[in-house]
Amino acid sequence: MVARSLFVPTLGWNMLLGRVLRVRRWWDRVDEHLVLGALPLARDIPSLQEERVAGVINTCEEYAGPVTAYEQAGIEQLRLPTIDFTHPSLDSVQRGVSFIERHAATGNSVYVHCKAGRARSATIAICWLMAFRNLSPADAQQLLIDRRPHVNAKLTSRPVVQEFHALMSRSPQA
Template sequence: MKRLVARLLFVPTLLWNMLLGRLLGLRHWWDAVDDHVILGAFPFARDASRLQALGVGAVVNTCEEYAGPQAAYQEAGIEQLRIPTVDFTPPSLADVEQAVQFMDEQIATGKKVYVHCKAGRGRSATVVLCWLVANRQMTPEAAQAHLVSQRPHVNRGLAQREVVKEFAARQSQAQN
């Protein structure tokens, strides 16, 4: 049922995002979270060279509904990890852990990482919030506040998602 609802809402919500971001300029299509991570909406093929110019060498794509501009990524030398997640639902704990590990590996080689879903508000923001918990030793609430300060239209309830709580608990156990 969630998948059906997500598919029915895909075009209207994409058009809404494009109206606010690309046409009216009321929202940024992407925002830097720190020096290594950029959070945003799904990139079109024409965005690959712009991302490359920003130093992006890797992408985490959380969209089930969009495989990304793979040919443009290949041409730009951008590596993609895809963790397909139904829109309006959070990624699984295993997918979050895989994405955080991928981000760490890419950042360690000097690449910036672009993390996206359709709008850069929910699925991708969940991954980035967990990355902040793991790598900046933030609480989920502090990571949420940081995300809102950098990208004001992220979902404001991310820190309360069960997957975030589970991820934070595992991080806490690993540090003890």
């Protein structure tokens, strides 16, 4: 309940920093297949299309996204609703990583977002970088910080990131 009551004020803060003062970018390209950012609005769709975004992962529990605009643009959305100030479940992370890889295999990009593009979405992004770029958790974290400086700097300490890494380490593909 607290997270929901904080959604509008913190979204306003993000809008001020990103859209008005422009001291933070609304999104950042992490690599050729991954764009990490804050929640997109319908007006952002043309810019996302310029980025070759064919899929969107929405980790916001409190925001469905511009569903009609996505449909009209031919953009597939995967909703992985996660309460703000928490992290996605392992199942959600695995589904998100698979979604990114499916789109990457066709040469397209995926936009992964939460409200601010700092934690929930970055959790999925760091796991994808570990799985498909073969980066260590520390190297994946550093890449995210290099590309999006205001990303949560302690993603590697999230239990779900550690669990995902442990599963990868036990996998015969690792």
